[in-house]
Ligand SMILES: O=C(O)CCC(=O)C(=O)O
């Protein structure tokens with residue numbers, strides 16, 4: 001199995017072998033994903049089934065959306081409460097918190113503002129959280145595309161759940177029916193360009209260190225980079241988890257960690273300064289430092305007045321149906337591995353975390 005060069009070595013798995021393979025192939029891929037989620041909580045899936053052109057199209061819609069004037073984007077505003085997580089959030093509105101239930105700790109984690117804007121949409125049939133669209137004439141075709149992309153992502157989540165069910169020997173129909181799509185959420189994220197100085201000195205962040213709180217997240221990212229994943233064995237050590245062509249990054253969220261009795265890790269991640277970029281230095285004789293001809297690696301933060309370019313990413317968050325009782329799954333507990341957590345419904349858990357994200 002391929003690995004990324006960065007630690008904590010996020011495995012790269014060919015998912016078509018699961019979708020199209022015979023039983024043995026499926027079991028092999030399921031084991032690879034299981035191992036990845038046990039080790040780092042993240043996996044890159046190649047050949048995941050969503051056509052490359054469609055992923056690119058989603059990024060181009062996202063760019064068009066965020067390029068609209070603020071007053072137009074505000075025609076689809078995110079409601080003030082975290083309980084209805086749909087629509088447009090302007091930069092500075094959402095603050096990410098991490099496992100902090102004490103009020104003063106939440107306040108402290110909000111001292112560094114996230115510099116991003118986002119647009120959220122969900123299942124068209126979700127009556128609890130109806131979608132908040134722009135008037136169609138403001139961006140014709142946007143809604144139709146997003147509804148279709150949502151379906152593609154939901155389908156992929158169900159296939160990954162099938163793989164996880166095989167890994168745990170959950171009998172058919174497995175975990176898939178616990179995700180009726182009611183709580184899925186497609187998020188468009190835009191991190192405006194920013195002075196490298198600000199990110200470096202932590203005056204601002206793109207997204208603060210956090211873990212996701214649902215069951216699983218799909219993450220599509222552009223080629224700017226800056227996503228970092230914590231090494232679960234060495235808290236505080238982060239490594240870059242940059243884009244890999246034609247692959248989607250998939251990670252476990254807190255609810256799934258709990259559901260799996262901590263077999264799978266919900267790993268902390270954040271978005272900050274991209275890794276050192278390569279700039280081309282013109283003229284001969286620049287190869288004395290061992291770099292490829294004509295190129296020299298210049299750490300972005302060392303460039304005077306360097307600006308980190310805009311970054312776009314597209315996470316798709318999955319959560320179990322709200323009435324699902326999250327209690328150690330079969331195969332994740334036993335005599336020598338007792339259940340670690342009290343049962344909780346998915347809905348109760350999500351509401352608690354959402355309230356923490358938006359509450360004053
Ligand atoms: O933009 C990214 O790459 C990460 C986004 C993320 O972690 C999130 O929205 O939860």
Ligand SMILES: [Fe+2]
Pocket residue numbers: 210211212269
């Ligand atoms: Fe995240």
